[in-house]
Amino acid sequence: GVLFYGPPGCGKTLLAKAIANECGANFISIKGPELLTQWFGESEANVRELFDKARAASPCILMFDEIDSIAKARGGGGGGTGDRVINQILTEIDGVGARKNVFVIGATNRPDVLDPAVIRPGRLDQLIYIPLPDLKSRVSIFHAALRKAPVAPDVSIETLARSTNGFSGADITEICQSASKLAIR
Template sequence: QVAWSDICGYEDLKETIRGAMEWPVKYAHLFKKHHIPSSSGLLLYGPPGCSKTMIAKAVATQCGFNFFAVKSSDLLSKYVGQSEKNVRNLFARARRMAPSVIFFDEIESLAVARDRSDTNSTNSLLSTMLTEMDGVVALCGVFVLGATNMPSRVDKVRRV
């Protein structure tokens, strides 16, 4: 349980996160009425020790969302297709328990830039993550937060 008051400073960031994650759930009827698209996720980046993980925990606590903290080792498997299945299961659980936050710490290990990737399995895992975030099944109250201290290593996918 981490509150906004536990994190000193970052007032602009807190307000941005509140507007991107809390308001679409709290004021869903207004977003729908005015056709305002909601964000499906944010990337937190900065040097080690700048409170990225603490901010992610505070978001879930302050917004009353379920929190799924994910390390790459939780998802990666040596068996073909198992990593992708783990990602699909994670998103399915988060949808069932919405509103929820899926927090990928050190996301650069999962969402490797495709031009830097040397294996098809890495590309397949990234494709599965992107399909879950923007695919046929809507996230509906599931928000994705990624944290990294190496944003240049994360795939440059932009949502329109």
């Protein structure tokens, strides 16, 4: 498996979807907190069901967004649901692989809080940093976000991209959507 990490809104989930599309694989994405419930044993059952669903849909890319919310370092003395859920995830990751045609991708903006067992060899052992977009990428994001919107001829996408240094792809998309809504008003 692979772990994508980087600032929020930089396209980690979008990249995972694109990989699935390019590989012709099914794509299942879940945000970590969606697996958690208050009932004893139910969170672990949710993890098992998710992996069963991925195996049934193989070839499949299984994406854990916000994996840091369910795979924090163990050993804090609290034990309980968090430790049981991470143990179940590790067991399931160990049970999938090339022969099962399920590829696991985790995404986080906090790799420092992950349990070391999650990123050991054979699990999510490829760590890939997804940075904030550079100028060329911001130009592409503006073009994609504005492709269906009429843009005045005096609007320079290059200027917009230069003035949004430090913005994520999600930030730029939101700017374009807000501008479109304001133009409609």
